[in-house]
Amino acid sequence: MPRTRATISESGACIFGLYYTSSELLKLGWMHRSKEVKRPEKVDVAYDLATADYIYIYPDSKSNSYFACQLATRSRQFSGASFWDVWQQSDELKQTQADAKLIADERKRVLERQVIGIVKQAEKIATKQTGLSDAERIRNIRDNRADEKAKERKTRAYKPVEIDTSKSAQVHYLSEPDEDLDFPDFSEQLFKEDDDV
Structure with missing residues (x-):
């Protein structure tokens, strides 16, 4: 596998314009945005030319221990592509x-x-x-x-719409009106002659 150097920032590891992240980067605290975070500017990285989905970071240059990082969400357009595709698309762009x-x-x-x-x-x-x-x-x-x-x-002044009140509105009943529910007519009771007087 070829090796190169990747830059490390709060966005993750960056190689050839692609960003990678992993739980190990989070555990090491390299992706925190604080100014007090001590992260290396560059680390050794191995990659497979056939797939751009993963890279392998060597956190200690003196050791052969590494951890895998996967493509970050911000670089998802290259998911499933090879590094050859990445370079070709970058040149075209x-x-x-x-x-x-x-x-x-x-x-x-x-x-x-x-x-x-x-x-x-x-x-x-x-x-x-x-x-x-x-x-x-x-x-x-x-x-x-x-x-x-x-x-x-x-x-631009607001002018309210004038409503024509000369005509009364037309009433549409949802069901047939019941005449028994109209206002009661008490005229007979009010105007009848009293028998007691």
């Missing part, structure tokens, strides 16, 4: 990022040229308006800003 950076740089230059053109055009227009004093120009800016704020506040 670097090439893609380099191509994207070239395109982004070209577009950034085009945008900068546009901005410079707009600034030059604005400076030409500004020289034509030199008849106003600085105080007048600032006053105009303040007035325009106040007008725009007033317009924006009117459009």
Whole structure:
């Protein structure tokens, strides 16, 4: 098995951009985020070219004792891959990022040229308006800003929806109404003549 050196951080052991973790790393305290943790910066690591799922860390360079570490969750995209696949995907990713950076740089230059053109055009227009004093120009800016704020506040103001109350609502019964449950009619009792008088 080939050997190399891996860096150790609170994220785990890192080799070829892949992160590995194990219970032994936790027991050694190498993955704690405290500044007081004493972990080696680099350790010897053996790996199998056929699988990137596991690496073997030698915590003591003088000893042949080792422990296995498995692929961490943050590197799960390479689960089941070989180290050859890892290197190939890394090279493709670097090439893609380099191509994207070239395109982004070209577009950034085009945008900068546009901005410079707009600034030059604005400076030409500004020289034509030199008849106003600085105080007048600032006053105009303040007035325009106040007008725009007033317009924006009117459009954003909450206006409750007015309900048309001229028509009464239509009632839909879930079952047939029972007339016996209506309000009682006491008109006969109230207006009948008393027999006792």
